[in-house]
Amino acid sequence: MTVLACTCNRTQPIDAQALQAALRTPVVLHHALCRREASSFQRAACHDDELIVACTQEQRLFTELATATEGVPPPDVRPIRFVNLRETGGWSRDAQRATPKMAALLAAARLPEPEPVPTVRYVSQGRLLIVGPLEQAAALADRLSDVWQVTLLGTGGALPQVHQHPVLAGRVRALRGWLGDFTLEWVDDNPIALDLCTRCNACLQACPEGAIGLDYQVDLNVCRAHRDCVRVCEAPGAIDFTRSPEAQQATFDAVLDLRLQPAFTQHALPQGYVHLPPTLDAEQRLQRLWALRDLVGTFDKPKFFRYQQRLCAHARNERVGCRACVDVCSASAIRSDVEHNRIVVEPHLCVGCGACSTVCPSGALTFAYPDAAYQGRAIKTLLDTYRAAGGRDAVLLLHSQDAGQQLVQDWGRAARLDAALHGVPARVIPWALWHMASTGIELWLSAIAYGASQVVLLLTDEEAPQYREALQAQLAQAQAVLSGLGYSGQHMHLVQARDARDLAALDATIRTLPPAQGVAVAATYAVQADKRATLELALQHLIDHAPARPADDTIALPSEGAALGTVQVDPERCTLCMSCVGACPAGALQDNPAAPQLRFIEKNCVQCGLCVRTCPEQAVALQPRLWLHAQRREPRVLHEQPPFHCIRCGKPFGTLKGVETMLARLAAHPMFQGAAAERLKMCGDCRVIDIHTHADVRITDL
Structure with a gap:
C-alpha cells in the first residue's frame, strides 16, 4: 500500500516520515499532486496494489485521471481511497501537532469495506401524482411530462381547459406508501364527474348562485338545488346530483405535494414523496424538482437493520413494555404489533438513521450497514494508531457523512481564512457515520475503553428533534457510569450546529473542551455483534481500571433511557x-x-x-x-416464601402466601364454600381424588 500526501501548495504541514513510521507503509509527499505532480498519481494508480490519496478536494479529478489512464484497474476491482487531512487538521492553528490524528485517519482508511447486506428494492414506473392548486399543478405537470405520466389532484384553483392530464377530485381519505408504491384513497362525492366534463362552461353561466367554480366542482354549501346546471349539461351528462359518494383508490410511484402542510407528518418523509410548499425559495424548489426527475427506474438501498424478535422487550402476553424504537423513529417505519409480541419495521420507509438500535436496550434491533463490529474496528484503529503515534487525550468527534461532514469541512476552510477561528484541534479525530444516531452507549463506552478522553456527537439540522433527546439520555447514562467509576471530567458531549452560521460557536466549544480522565490501559477486545455482549466487555474493562469505586459497589443511573x-x-x-x-x-x-x-x-x-x-x-x-x-x-x-403443604397428603404445592391470598379472595364466592373451599388447600392429585370420592358418595345415596 502507498499513501500519496500533499501539502496543498505548502499550506499545511505534513510530516511524511512520522506518518510512514506510524503506518509502516510508504508515504510519498507532494506539494501540487493535483496539478504539475499528477503524473505521480497516475504511476501509483497503475502499479500499487492499494492506494490512498490524502486529498478529497480534488477527488473527482483524480477519479477521472484514473479512468483515463491505461493500466489502472477499475474501481470495482481496486478502489482508490481518499482521506481529508486538510480541513480535518492541516488547516488548524495547531496543525504542527496533528500528525497522530493524520496517521489515525489514514490507518482507518485501510480497513476493508463493510460486509454487504440484503437490499431493499424500489420500482418506479413513472406514475406521478401532483397535489395542489390546479394552475400550479398543471404548469409543473407540463414541465415534468417528458419523464412522468402525471395525474393532478386539485385543491382549488382553475382547471386547465385542455384535457392534457387526468384530474382527480374529491375528499382525500389517506395517502400512504413509498417510491413505487403510493396508495391514494379518496371519496368522489361531487355531482360533477371531471372525466366527463368538457369544460364548456355552460354550467357556470347557468348556476344562479355561482356555486360552480373554475375547478368545475359544485360548492354544496352554496347550491340551492335549482338544477339549471344539469339541464345545460344534458349532452355530456357530467352532472348528476343523485350519484352516490364513491370510494376511490389509485396507485402512484411518486407524489409531488404543493400544499403548505405536507401529507406526511414524520420528520423523514417517504422516499418518492416531494414536498414543494410555496414558502420555499427558488433554489430549494429547483433542487427538489431536479431530484424528482431522477426517481424513475429501479433503485436499491441497503436494509439497514436486523431484528431478532426473541430478544425484543416490546411486548409479552399482549402487554407493552419497551417502545423506545417506536417512539424515536423519525420515518414512522416502526409500528407496534402487540398481538404477536413484537414490533414491525417497514424497510421501504426506513431511512437508515439507526436511532432505533441506539435506544434499543436488548440489542433486538441492530444497525446493519455498517454494523457495530465494523464501527468498533474503525474506532479501535483510530485510537490505537493515534496513541502509537504519540497522540494524547483523543476526542472522537462523531458526525454524519452528509451535513455533518460538510460542516467539518466548512470549519476547516473557514479557519484557513479567519484568524479568529482555531479549526479542528489536533486532538480531535472526526469520524463520519452513515447517520449521527447510529451509534450507542456500547460503542461510546468502548471508545473510552480503547483510550479516548472524550466522545462528542455533532448534530446538525438534518437530524430529527427526537434524536437529540434520545442521544442526550444515552450520553447521560454513559457519563453516569464513568463518573461513578471515578473517571474525572466530562467524557460525553452533544454539540449542535445548524450550518456554517454556527462555526464560531462550534469552534469555541470544541477548542475549549478540557481533557477528561481516560483509562490507564487501553482495551484490546473486539466489538461484538451482540449489543449487550459489547456493553459488558466495555463495562468490565472500565470497572477493572476504575480510579475509584463506590463503597457500596452501586452507581445510580438516570431513569430515562436506562438499560x-x-x-x-x-x-x-x-x-x-x-x-x-x-x-x-x-x-x-x-x-x-x-x-x-x-x-x-x-x-x-x-x-x-x-x-x-x-x-x-x-x-x-x-x-x-x-x-x-x-x-x-x-x-x-x-x-422466597415457605411452601404450602397439602392438607391431605402433606406434599408441598404453591406458596403459603399464594394460597392464603387465593383463599381470602374467594372466601365470599358461592362456588367455594364448605368442602370446595377445603379443596383449595389440596394439591392437584388430592383435589381430584376428593372430588371423585364425594361424587361416589352421592351416587351411593341415590
Missing part, C-alpha cells in the same frame, strides 16, 4: 405467581424448580418494565443502576 438496573420486589405483595418470569424477555427473572423462589440475574436486565406491567399484585418496581459486584452475573434470590 441497566435491578428489580425490587415488595415481599408483602408478591405471591410468587411467577408472572414476571414468564414476561421477562431477557431471562433476568427466573424461578427455582426446587423451591418457591424468585431469582434474578442483574446483568441480563434491560429495564423494559414488562415485569412491572405484568405483575397482578403490583409488587415489582425497577431501579436503574450499575452494580459492580461480581454477583451481578449470577442468580440471586429476590424473594
Whole structure:
C-alpha cells in the first residue's frame, strides 16, 4: 500500500516520515499532486496494489485521471481511497501537532469495506401524482411530462381547459406508501364527474348562485338545488346530483405535494414523496424538482437493520413494555404489533438513521450497514494508531457523512481564512457515520475503553428533534457510569450546529473542551455483534481500571433511557405467581424448580418494565443502576416464601402466601364454600381424588 500526501501548495504541514513510521507503509509527499505532480498519481494508480490519496478536494479529478489512464484497474476491482487531512487538521492553528490524528485517519482508511447486506428494492414506473392548486399543478405537470405520466389532484384553483392530464377530485381519505408504491384513497362525492366534463362552461353561466367554480366542482354549501346546471349539461351528462359518494383508490410511484402542510407528518418523509410548499425559495424548489426527475427506474438501498424478535422487550402476553424504537423513529417505519409480541419495521420507509438500535436496550434491533463490529474496528484503529503515534487525550468527534461532514469541512476552510477561528484541534479525530444516531452507549463506552478522553456527537439540522433527546439520555447514562467509576471530567458531549452560521460557536466549544480522565490501559477486545455482549466487555474493562469505586459497589443511573438496573420486589405483595418470569424477555427473572423462589440475574436486565406491567399484585418496581459486584452475573434470590403443604397428603404445592391470598379472595364466592373451599388447600392429585370420592358418595345415596 502507498499513501500519496500533499501539502496543498505548502499550506499545511505534513510530516511524511512520522506518518510512514506510524503506518509502516510508504508515504510519498507532494506539494501540487493535483496539478504539475499528477503524473505521480497516475504511476501509483497503475502499479500499487492499494492506494490512498490524502486529498478529497480534488477527488473527482483524480477519479477521472484514473479512468483515463491505461493500466489502472477499475474501481470495482481496486478502489482508490481518499482521506481529508486538510480541513480535518492541516488547516488548524495547531496543525504542527496533528500528525497522530493524520496517521489515525489514514490507518482507518485501510480497513476493508463493510460486509454487504440484503437490499431493499424500489420500482418506479413513472406514475406521478401532483397535489395542489390546479394552475400550479398543471404548469409543473407540463414541465415534468417528458419523464412522468402525471395525474393532478386539485385543491382549488382553475382547471386547465385542455384535457392534457387526468384530474382527480374529491375528499382525500389517506395517502400512504413509498417510491413505487403510493396508495391514494379518496371519496368522489361531487355531482360533477371531471372525466366527463368538457369544460364548456355552460354550467357556470347557468348556476344562479355561482356555486360552480373554475375547478368545475359544485360548492354544496352554496347550491340551492335549482338544477339549471344539469339541464345545460344534458349532452355530456357530467352532472348528476343523485350519484352516490364513491370510494376511490389509485396507485402512484411518486407524489409531488404543493400544499403548505405536507401529507406526511414524520420528520423523514417517504422516499418518492416531494414536498414543494410555496414558502420555499427558488433554489430549494429547483433542487427538489431536479431530484424528482431522477426517481424513475429501479433503485436499491441497503436494509439497514436486523431484528431478532426473541430478544425484543416490546411486548409479552399482549402487554407493552419497551417502545423506545417506536417512539424515536423519525420515518414512522416502526409500528407496534402487540398481538404477536413484537414490533414491525417497514424497510421501504426506513431511512437508515439507526436511532432505533441506539435506544434499543436488548440489542433486538441492530444497525446493519455498517454494523457495530465494523464501527468498533474503525474506532479501535483510530485510537490505537493515534496513541502509537504519540497522540494524547483523543476526542472522537462523531458526525454524519452528509451535513455533518460538510460542516467539518466548512470549519476547516473557514479557519484557513479567519484568524479568529482555531479549526479542528489536533486532538480531535472526526469520524463520519452513515447517520449521527447510529451509534450507542456500547460503542461510546468502548471508545473510552480503547483510550479516548472524550466522545462528542455533532448534530446538525438534518437530524430529527427526537434524536437529540434520545442521544442526550444515552450520553447521560454513559457519563453516569464513568463518573461513578471515578473517571474525572466530562467524557460525553452533544454539540449542535445548524450550518456554517454556527462555526464560531462550534469552534469555541470544541477548542475549549478540557481533557477528561481516560483509562490507564487501553482495551484490546473486539466489538461484538451482540449489543449487550459489547456493553459488558466495555463495562468490565472500565470497572477493572476504575480510579475509584463506590463503597457500596452501586452507581445510580438516570431513569430515562436506562438499560441497566435491578428489580425490587415488595415481599408483602408478591405471591410468587411467577408472572414476571414468564414476561421477562431477557431471562433476568427466573424461578427455582426446587423451591418457591424468585431469582434474578442483574446483568441480563434491560429495564423494559414488562415485569412491572405484568405483575397482578403490583409488587415489582425497577431501579436503574450499575452494580459492580461480581454477583451481578449470577442468580440471586429476590424473594422466597415457605411452601404450602397439602392438607391431605402433606406434599408441598404453591406458596403459603399464594394460597392464603387465593383463599381470602374467594372466601365470599358461592362456588367455594364448605368442602370446595377445603379443596383449595389440596394439591392437584388430592383435589381430584376428593372430588371423585364425594361424587361416589352421592351416587351411593341415590
